[in-house]
């Protein structure tokens with residue numbers, strides 16, 4: 114059984130990992146240049162020091178026994194660590210949030226910088242068309258491991274019923290500002306729900322980060338929605354001013370400032386966990402089927418692999 118997985122975020126990779134073994138003829142396709150998805154890390158050089166910002170997921174929990182075991186193995190390998198300031202069961206990747214995704218991807222065949230733009234099925238199976246116009250060979254089955262809106266767009270022409278299920282679980286956007294400063298800010302490491310700021314954290318306080326004072330500031334869901342089409346520079350100015358207001362003092366000299374617009378940040382929850390359509394040999398996984406969290410996305414991918422194996 115050959116399988117194409119579109120989307121190498123934590124859900125798609127968990128599925129590939131669980132399908133694994135010699136029988137697992139799996140190939141993955143991801144439009145990004147490297148591993149992370151919404152657990153990405155942005156790396157920039159600041160004053161000659163390579164510095165990372167976790168600009169997607171900030172931390173993750175591990176409550177499901179299978180995920181607890183997996184996170185335990187990652188901890189043993191030194192690629193995750195607890196971050197108690199965010200909660201008793203909060204974990205982060207080390208040295209950056211994308212570390213566990215990177216480790217999973219290293220065991221798979223992933224074609225990076227490869228956006229899949231269309232799907233087609235003929236007598237031999239499923240073929241994928243990529244953004245550069247190339248078409249893959251035929252796969253026996255496909256897995257769509259994308260945010261709901263992107264899954265819906267890809268499925269619309271080949272499985273409109275599945276596309277409608279994805280459309281029924283829309284996501285919330287999130288504007289995220291990454292800032293580095295010449296001196297520490299007089300603030301606690303984590304701030305939650307402070308007006309236009311939904312979350313702000315001293316990224317450099319996470320275990321294994323670099324020496325430069327770095328912050329990740331997220332707009333609240335309502336504010337991000339209202340400002341979704343704004344310019345990144347205006348967003349950065351506004352959220353930095355809001356942070357200065359919380360600090361009660363002007364911020365120190367900024368060494369680096371950037372903004373990132375996540376159009377599909379926080380997923381809905383269609384509740385199915387995962388979907389396997391054995392007649393058409395299409396699988397769906399991702400956080401939008403299980404809940405807006407890293408752990409739920411991992412569970413969704415693992416659950417889909419079990420459904421496929423059972424079929």
Ligand SMILES: Cc1cc2nc3c(=O)[nH]c(=O)nc-3n(C[C@H](O)[C@H](O)[C@H](O)COP(=O)(O)OP(=O)(O)OC[C@H]3O[C@@H](n4cnc5c(N)ncnc54)[C@H](O)[C@@H]3O)c2cc1C
Pocket residue numbers: 119120121122123124125142143144145149150151152168169170171172173174227228229230258259260263267287289331375377378379380398399400401404405406407408410
């Ligand atoms: C700002 C932000 C903050 C968050 N905070 C937290 C948090 O604190 N705790 C927590 O648990 N969760 C958090 N989350 C949610 C968490 O990151 C996600 O639930 C989880 O990473 C989703 O994984 P996924 O594999 O389902 O999707 P993704 O990680 O989005 O993976 C999908 C992949 O598909 C690729 N792709 C998209 N379209 C195509 C295409 N057409 N062709 C090929 N590839 C494509 C993308 O490049 C991506 O790598 C946050 C998310 C964001 C954005």
